[in-house]
Amino acid sequence: MVIPAVYLTHTSQHNYMTLADKFKSVIRDVKDFPKPGIVFKDITPVFNDPHLVGELLNEMAQHITVLRPDAIAAIEARGFIFGSLLAHHLGCKFIPIRKAGKLPYRTRKEEYSLEYGKAAIEIHEDAVVPGSRIVIHDDLLATGGTAEAAGKLVENADGALVGFSFLINLSFLPGAENLRTRFGVNPYCIAEY
Ligand code: AMP
Numbered sequence: 001m002v003i004p005a006v007y008l009t010h011t012s013q014h015n016y017m018t019l020a021d022k023f024k025s026v027i028r029d030v031k032d033f034p035k036p037g038i039v040f041k042d043i044t045p046v047f048n049d050p051h052l053v054g055e056l057l058n059e060m061a062q063h064i065t066v067l068r069p070d071a072i073a074a075i076e077a078r079g080f081i082f083g084s085l086l087a088h089h090l091g092c093k094f095i096p097i098r099k100a101g102k103l104p105y106r107t108r109k110e111e112y113s114l115e116y117g118k119a120a121i122e123i124h125e126d127a128v129v130p131g132s133r134i135v136i137h138d139d140l141l142a143t144g145g146t147a148e149a150a151g152k153l154v155e156n157a158d159g160a161l162v163g164f165s166f167l168i169n170l171s172f173l174p175g176a177e178n179l180r181t182r183f184g185v186n187p188y189c190i191a192e193y
Pocket of ligand 1: 143
């Protein structure tokens with residue numbers, strides 16, 4: 001069978017793409033979701049490609065394993081996807097952080113500001129072993145408000161916050177800088193916009 005040249009070119013280009021570029025090429029921009037003016041970075045197409053999921057997982061795990069985490073604390077809901085994969089891959093615990101009112105047992109709560117109004121997230125009060133090393137994971141870092149609230153939950157439970165991991169950083173916003181200043185750790189992100 002003769003393979004058309006255009007196909008070969010495309011394939012070889014694909015091979016030379018960085019993982020971040022490959023990831024960005026499948027992220028879907030959804031305009032005006034969940035409200036006008038927001039461009040939502042939809043990561044669900046990534047899950048049509050299990051090989052890419054594996055590559056992203058390996059890449060993140062390589063960066064996070066050096067932090068020697070005891071647990072990955074992930075933020076509902078999209079943070080749960082790679083958060084639980086990472087915890088399993090690294091052989092450490094998984095801690096869910098959820099929107100207020102969702103966790104069944106006794107919780108600690110942290111409020112944070114949204115563009116309009118406030119939101120709150122919670123963690124089970126016994127989820128963090130005091131002194132244990134925690135990495136917080138979410139799909140996307142924007143202003144950093146959500147991740148900062150998650151960091152406070154870990155700190156208030158006497159956990160040692162050793163890192164943040166995100167698939168995407170909207171680097172035109174000050175989220176990464178805010179987390180660096182507030183917690184003294186450098187957030188790790190695969191793709192920057
Ligand atoms: P922030 O607290 O501003 O850093 O926002 C981060 C949280 O909001 C994460 O849990 C994201 O899943 C979600 N988020 C914010 N902006 C977007 C966006 N443009 N696309 C997808 N998710 C977003």
